Amino acid sequence: MARTIAVVRTVLNSGFLVAPPLAGRAAFALFRYPLRRGRVRAEEREVHERARTEHLTVNGKSVVVYRWGHGARPVLLLHGWRSRTSRFAALIPPLLALGLSPIGFDAPGHGDSEGRATTILEYRELIGQLHDAYGPFDAIIAHSFGVPAAFLALRGTVKADRLVSVAGVAQFRYLVDGFCTILGLDDGLKADLTRRIERELFPSTESPWQEFDATRRPDDIAVPILAVHDEDDDTVPLDQAHRLQAAYGERLRLLTTTGLGHRRILTEPAVVDNVIGFLTETPSEAVAAEADAEAAAEAAGR
Numbered sequence: 001m002a003r004t005i006a007v008v009r010t011v012l013n014s015g016f017l018v019a020p021p022l023a024g025r026a027a028f029a030l031f032r033y034p035l036r037r038g039r040v041r042a043e044e045r046e047v048h049e050r051a052r053t054e055h056l057t058v059n060g061k062s063v064v065v066y067r068w069g070h071g072a073r074p075v076l077l078l079h080g081w082r083s084r085t086s087r088f089a090a091l092i093p094p095l096l097a098l099g100l101s102p103i104g105f106d107a108p109g110h111g112d113s114e115g116r117a118t119t120i121l122e123y124r125e126l127i128g129q130l131h132d133a134y135g136p137f138d139a140i141i142a143h144s145f146g147v148p149a150a151f152l153a154l155r156g157t158v159k160a161d162r163l164v165s166v167a168g169v170a171q172f173r174y175l176v177d178g179f180c181t182i183l184g185l186d187d188g189l190k191a192d193l194t195r196r197i198e199r200e201l202f203p204s205t206e207s208p209w210q211e212f213d214a215t216r217r218p219d220d221i222a223v224p225i226l227a228v229h230d231e232d233d234d235t236v237p238l239d240q241a242h243r244l245q246a247a248y249g250e251r252l253r254l255l256t257t258t259g260l261g262h263r264r265i266l267t268e269p270a271v272v273d274n275v276i277g278f279l280t281e282t283p284s285e286a287v288a289a290e291a292d293a294e295a296a297a298e299a300a301g302r
Helices: 002-017 020-032 042-049 090-097 120-135 146-154 174-183 187-201 239-251 267-279 285-301
Strands: 052-058 059-067 074-078 101-105 136-145 160-167 225-230 250-258
Touching: 002 020, 020 052, 020 174, 020 187, 042 120, 052 120, 059 120, 074 120, 074 174, 090 101, 090 267, 101 120, 136 146, 136 174, 146 160, 160 187, 160 267, 225 239, 225 267, 250 267
Parallel strands: 074 101, 074 136, 136 160, 160 225, 225 250
Antiparallel strands: 052 059, 059 101
């Protein structure tokens, strides 16, 4: 992988000096399209195959929806980039045991849905369609790119009692910053990519970097939030969780882990237990948990 990235870096940066439009289009294509679809893993298959499936449509693309349970107390699952709903398989049995009804979709260009790619606006549209059909939600559990989509939807008409962010992107601009950092793209190519995203993906949005930022207008979202993030996440750094915490203050509880990275965090039993505990705690337990978290933070600062 490191060798492939080095080759891509050299080709794009050198190409931008010689043929900027061609290199710019190539960088945009790498950013825009997932390139590979996540497949159902062996450990996910049994849970995945128990789901009832149906379809939604967004921008002419057929999107697969997965539903478990009897429909009461729906919990929306939002996967990340190059991922799919089956990645939440470890959470689904304990959610069902609580009488909750998990529901999620494979975004366009992901999993078993049509299309080559998606945007946060398509996520918002699909979330809204599911909310109209099955909501309001008892909770939303989102991973990675699904996190800013969840915050965007909640600033609109979508309602949920709780929100769980797992390895979430807080700054929408980080999607470009992280992409360019990983590939080592020059500043000129980064600026070109930013302009292409604004012009081709969000032509009707004045400032997508502010509009879609998860920390924007925090007072609009009054629900309790649990943010889970790993210190060793090399895809979305822990700093993103700290930005969420700074924006939402006492409404957000931060749980940090070590050694799980960006993807394994969704399957870690201790993480699953903490998420389930957060969804089921009473108001008095929530107050006690917040006090414990504050005490731990103060102790760490000493």
